[in-house]
Amino acid sequence: MDDAPIVSDDRQESGRLKALRALGILDGEVNEPRLLRLARLAGRLFDAPKAAVALVDQDRIWRKAFTGYSGPEAPRAGDLADQVVALGRVVDLAAPIRDCQGHVLGALMVEGPGANGPAQPEDLQALEDLADLAAEILTAKPEADRTLEGERLNLAITAAALGEFEWDIKRDVFKISPRLAKVAGLPPGVIPSENGAALFPYIHPDDREAARETINRQLAETGRYSLEYRRLPDADGNAVWYHGSGVMLFGPDHEPTHLIGVVQDISERKAEEEQRENLVAELDHRIKNLLAVVQSVAAQSARKSASLDVFLKTFAARLKSMSSAHDLLSAARWRGATLARIAAAELGGLAPTQTRWDGPELFLTPRAASALSLALHELAVNAVRYGSLSTENGKVEVVWRRSPEGGFALEWLETGGPPAAAPLTKGFGATLIEDVAGRELGGSAKINYRSSGVTAMIVGSAEALADAPPVEPVSAAPERIVETVVAADETVRPGAIAGLKVLIVEDSLLLALELEAGLEDAGVEVVGCAAELGEALSMVEKDFDVAVLDADLNGQSVAPVAEILRSMGRPFVFATGYADKAAPMGFDAPIVRKPYNVHQIARAVAGVTGRA
Numbered sequence: 001m002d003d004a005p006i007v008s009d010d011r012q013e014s015g016r017l018k019a020l021r022a023l024g025i026l027d028g029e030v031n032e033p034r035l036l037r038l039a040r041l042a043g044r045l046f047d048a049p050k051a052a053v054a055l056v057d058q059d060r061i062w063r064k065a066f067t068g069y070s071g072p073e074a075p076r077a078g079d080l081a082d083q084v085v086a087l088g089r090v091v092d093l094a095a096p097i098r099d100c101q102g103h104v105l106g107a108l109m110v111e112g113p114g115a116n117g118p119a120q121p122e123d124l125q126a127l128e129d130l131a132d133l134a135a136e137i138l139t140a141k142p143e144a145d146r147t148l149e150g151e152r153l154n155l156a157i158t159a160a161a162l163g164e165f166e167w168d169i170k171r172d173v174f175k176i177s178p179r180l181a182k183v184a185g186l187p188p189g190v191i192p193s194e195n196g197a198a199l200f201p202y203i204h205p206d207d208r209e210a211a212r213e214t215i216n217r218q219l220a221e222t223g224r225y226s227l228e229y230r231r232l233p234d235a236d237g238n239a240v241w242y243h244g245s246g247v248m249l250f251g252p253d254h255e256p257t258h259l260i261g262v263v264q265d266i267s268e269r270k271a272e273e274e275q276r277e278n279l280v281a282e283l284d285h286r287i288k289n290l291l292a293v294v295q296s297v298a299a300q301s302a303r304k305s306a307s308l309d310v311f312l313k314t315f316a317a318r319l320k321s322m323s324s325a326h327d328l329l330s331a332a333r334w335r336g337a338t339l340a341r342i343a344a345a346e347l348g349g350l351a352p353t354q355t356r357w358d359g360p361e362l363f364l365t366p367r368a369a370s371a372l373s374l375a376l377h378e379l380a381v382n383a384v385r386y387g388s389l390s391t392e393n394g395k396v397e398v399v400w401r402r403s404p405e406g407g408f409a410l411e412w413l414e415t416g417g418p419p420a421a422a423p424l425t426k427g428f429g430a431t432l433i434e435d436v437a438g439r440e441l442g443g444s445a446k447i448n449y450r451s452s453g454v455t456a457m458i459v460g461s462a463e464a465l466a467d468a469p470p471v472e473p474v475s476a477a478p479e480r481i482v483e484t485v486v487a488a489d490e491t492v493r494p495g496a497i498a499g500l501k502v503l504i505v506e507d508s509l510l511l512a513l514e515l516e517a518g519l520e521d522a523g524v525e526v527v528g529c530a531a532e533l534g535e536a537l538s539m540v541e542k543d544f545d546v547a548v549l550d551a552d553l554n555g556q557s558v559a560p561v562a563e564i565l566r567s568m569g570r571p572f573v574f575a576t577g578y579a580d581k582a583a584p585m586g587f588d589a590p591i592v593r594k595p596y597n598v599h600q601i602a603r604a605v606a607g608v609t610g611r612a
Contacts, residue, residue: 012254017058019103025138026055026062030072035065038108038134043067045126046093046119048110053097053134054081055106064138068112081107088252090124095131099139102250108134167193167259174198183265184231184242204230223248228266241270316597337369338362343398346376354389359400362408368464371440378429379412379456388417388453406462407443414453422449496606498523501544505536505561506575507553515548518598536561546605551576562587571608573601
């Protein structure tokens, strides 16, 4: 703001025409009494037969009020009013009519015999005074409109938390409004502007020179500026961000006279933008970590498996456990999960009458929740295969308590099952529990094999616990999909679905290919794979016995396809990766949650076709 720029003639003419047309005073009513009176006074002042209040449009002259002329309209080129606009000053007996921003809208002009004699300076001053009166009449708005506009402006400025300022360049002072003083911590009222530099010390030192260069450059190019910058940190050291905008006003001599501007506190928006960037970075980090964990689980499961079939079942079950933990964390917006919900997710569907869990309300961090979920899953799988849940009379009890150090201690106790014997080699499941879970919880984990059954003690540090998030209203909790075909219920009679014709609707190519290969291995004929809703709708007339429907197809619900199949009496199965209500409900069809395996889909297909 050190050197006020001058805009080009083309840009000035464009701004002048824009200002003229915005007033809406071209065409329309002619010889409005107040303007006609001014034209007559000007004519009498110089004893001339012709006088007019003339507006200069792009290619024409429009006489808003006139006397002595044949009509209101005339070509612009060569007209006296055109010369006034071009020069921006009095020409012969024509004085410029300006709006409040200095744009020359036209001229109050006098022509004809008797008008070419020498004019006295006081007469020319009177002509300019009459031109100023014409400008006031032309640019004035009705009182009601002015009041409404002022109120709207005040409301907008207040709602947007804006503060206004004005730089009077000729007087070299800033006028700081009370609103700006409150928003930006500036002294209110009139302060010396120091040639426009007085406000720069309030800008953060790291942004000061860049802000100065941006303002000067934009003003030189367009007569306006807009930028974001930081001010000095607040008392607590927090960053404070502002958005500033301004426009330069010019006088009759095309020299800048004023700069008016507004400043808005955008610190909250900047904080939200930073939070979004951090969330994206955190999401990227978690996805990469998750992929690394899946890769590790796959490699370790394969290394410890005796056959491909054992690997696939073991790996799928572990992925399912990770998915359950993910659902719990997602429901709490990745702030963590309660220990009770983790225990319920891992034990609730296995043997409801043979399992029990109890303990105080503890909220685990996302990292601790994922680790504990995998540990309980491994213990549960072992109990189902070899331990107390492999018999009808066996029991599993999980209890936990707070530890004096601020963490927790969880005990796994199996009774009523076959005697437990330590394995000859340490499997990946035991590694997950004792090494991984212990380290991720910041504590320890130990498995004991006793004649009465397996016991385990898992200890977590205080860092594994988090503050529980605020309780949300029950009405706000999303309805969750209830999976009807779980991993534990995937046994299918050999040949049960052989010969069936199946339509697959799945937007993930890899999943579709895997599902198609698995079903064909079971003797099924896949009649088609659709990835889009339109493609699926075009295939419903094909000859098939049952359909497997992904609930969401690239953001579109598969409900229209399900509705058509129901009306045709054709059975179908839902496959979904959503934990909350995202699949079409109200349909009497099995639901398989992702990640699933082909055995679960086969079980569901067998069930809906009567071949279970």
